[in-house]
Amino acid sequence: MSTVAQILKSKPDHAIYSVPPATKVFEAVKLMADKNIGAVLVMEGERILGILTERDYARKIAVEGRSSHDTPVADIMTGRLVCVLPAQTGEECMALMTENRVRHLPVLDNGKLVGIVSIGDLVKDVIAEQKFVIEQLEHYITGERTL
Numbered sequence: 787m788s789t790v791a792q793i794l795k796s797k798p799d800h801a802i803y804s805v806p807p808a809t810k811v812f813e814a815v816k817l818m819a820d821k822n823i824g825a826v827l828v829m830e831g832e833r834i835l836g837i838l839t840e841r842d843y844a845r846k847i848a849v850e851g852r853s854s855h856d857t858p859v860a861d862i863m864t865g866r867l868v869c870v871l872p873a874q875t876g877e878e879c880m881a882l883m884t885e886n887r888v889r890h891l892p893v894l895d896n897g898k899l900v901g902i903v904s905i906g907d908l909v910k911d912v913i914a915e916q917k918f919v920i921e922q923l924e925h926y927i928t929g930e931r932t933l
């Protein structure tokens with residue numbers, strides 16, 4: 787499987803979407819909808835304070851009956867972040883996501899935020915690798931050996 791750096795390079799959109807902590811949840815969810823993403827980082831300048839995901843919205847706004855127009859993201863964000871380094875592997879990311887029950891991992895290079903890897907990015911990478919192996923095996927079986 788690829789490294790985190792390779793997975794980040796293959797993303798079509800290299801922007802990192804974040805909001806300041808005082809942003810109202812509604813605005814953050816609107817950003818998620820506009821960008822077709824399931825999470826936004828909560829940042830104060832360069833500092834990451836937490837992450838707000840669709841799950842946070844479902845459990846802490848919808849279920850608890852709070853107003854997304856009045857609640858700042860800082861009140862419901864997940865503050866305990868699980869981060870990865872660019873040199874780590876996709877397998878390590880999958881293990882971290884499974885152990886910690888998270889679907890988004892911010893990527894830090896020397897303490898600086900350089901990207902975010904989601905569960906879908908990892909699935910896409912696994913599928914690409916499997917497709918490559920299957921093609922190689924098909925060539926091998928039909929005699930066009932390229933392995």
Ligand SMILES: NC(=O)c1ccc[n+]([C@@H]2O[C@H](COP(=O)([O-])OP(=O)(O)OC[C@H]3O[C@@H](n4cnc5c(N)ncnc54)[C@H](O)[C@@H]3O)[C@@H](O)[C@H]2O)c1
Pocket residue numbers: 797801802803804822823824825826827889890902903904905906907909910
């Ligand atoms: N075909 C693809 O290239 C691809 C890649 C990832 C996900 N998906 C699909 O999208 C759906 C949802 O994906 P998901 O569960 O991985 O979560 P998601 O919707 O949050 O992620 C979708 C994409 O947005 C990126 N992203 C998410 N939050 C971001 C942020 N704050 N800043 C910058 N980028 C951010 C992710 O890295 C991923 O590339 C799934 O159906 C999945 O299969 C497709």
